[in-house]
Amino acid sequence: MEYDYLIVGSGLFGATYACQATRQGKKCLVIDKRPHLGGNVYCENVEGINVHKYGAHIFHTNNKEVWDFVNSIVPFNRYTNSPVANYHGKLYNLPFNMNTFYQMWGVTTPEQAVAKIEEQKAEAVTKMKAEGVSEPRNLEEQGLCLVGKDIFEKLIKEYTEKQWGRKCRDLPAFIIKRLPVRLVFDNNYFNDAYQGIPIGGYNKLIEGLLEGVECKTNTDFFKSEYHDWCKYAKQLVYTGPIDEYFDFCYGKLDWRTVSFKTRVEDTPNYQGNAVVNYTSHEQPYTRVIEHKHFEMFGQAVYDCPKTVVSEEYSTEYKEEMDQYYPVNDNKNNLLAEKYRALAENEDGVLFGGRLAEYKYYDMAPIIEKVMGLVIE
Known part of the structure; x- marks a missing residue:
């Protein structure tokens, strides 16, 4: 066999695995069906600007080992994620903090903010009790019980409906178990100690991770000779959709x-x-x-x-689109468990990453997970 590992997908899981394996003297081949490497962190240079082709990616972690690892590949800058919400032309700072509450109600102290939130939460609970309900039945009731009417209706409700393509009343309550409320004037979205963007863009990170690794783009695992991977490698690292690997034998997962x-x-x-x-x-x-x-x-x-x-x-999601977010309802969670059970019994194959595990990951936990794997 020519390779120790055939790695399907050049996103962060595949690229980090290839890096770790290569450092241990293993020979890897990375294939990707896209015309470029890097998965969803790929950047395209336009007018001298690194454009996040598949959406905003901000690296953040509390794990110093992970932070030191990625910075050993490429130094990261000091970018701090501080998004702004626009609701009918009015701007509010995110995450919900004292700046937000001042913009919303004109309150200037944490005590005033808490009083306003608790007042509105109580109204939501009272309304539910009048309907004979003790626990939130859907996302809308859950949101109202967590932060009250003003924050929910201006900053959560319609945004969430656009994200999910469904009314909040038709979404399960467990989607939002908590909503962080910060009683300080701090617009930093993340609580993590380390945060930034690779200087020169994410392509620099991927190039560094894949340095010295043989890579092939425009190569679809399922339509190439590598589908019979045992001829080429001792082990397979698969980061594509888990249901596709098993030929959708239980049906297709929703995204x-x-x-x-x-x-x-x-x-x-x-x-x-x-x-x-x-x-x-x-x-x-x-x-x-x-x-x-x-x-x-x-x-x-x-x-x-x-x-x-x-x-x-x-x-x-429709055919030929890129899968982004798992749909965490009961139907899909049960279906995913059936596929995961098959994966556990698939000899010689490691399933890893968002698509192969049907689980949403931020970037740092993906790298942390790969760093914790034993590569033999």
Whole structure:
């Protein structure tokens, strides 16, 4: 056999696995059906700006070992994720913090903010009790019980409906188990100690992880000679959709996906922030990404005379689209468990990553998981 590992997919799981295996003297072949490497973290350079082709990716972690590892591949910048919500033209800081509560109600102290939230939460609970209900029956009731009417209706309800393509009353309550409320003036979206973007874009990270690794793009595992992988490698690392691997024998898993309308604007600064969420149905898109703000700060924003923005649209997955988010309802969770049981008994194959595990991952946990695997 020519290779120790055939790795299907060059996203973060596959690329990190290839890096770790190669460092241990193993020979790997990475194949990807897309025309580029990197999976969904791939960036396309437009007007000197690294455009996150498959949506905004911000690396964040509390794990210093993971942070040191990725920075040993490529140094990361100081980007801090501080999105803004636009509701009918009014702007609110995210995550929900004292800036948000001041913008919402004019309150200036944590005590005033808590009183307002608790008052509105109590109204929601009282309404449910009047209907003879003790526990939230759906996402809408859950949201109202967690943060009250104003925050839920302006910043959560319609945005969530656009994301899921369903009314909040038709979504299960367990989708939102908690909503973080910060009683400080802090717009940093993440609580993690380490956060940033690779200097020069995510392609630099992928190139570093795959240095010295043989890679083939435009190669569909299921339509290539490598489908009979035992002829080529001792083991298979599979990061594609788990249901497709087993030829959809139990049926197809459902996904949500996103699409983008990207354009160049003839201005150095379009919206003043990398991410602006549009939380009402007034706009069909969920957010607008201005890519230069991930890597350009201060005067550098204006030294680059143009900018690139992407409108992001959430939609139901259809054939030939990219799968993004698992649909965590009872039907799909039960179906995924059946496929995972098959995967556990598949000799010589490691299933890993979002598609192969039918589980949503942030970037850092993917790398952390691979770093914890024993490579033989």
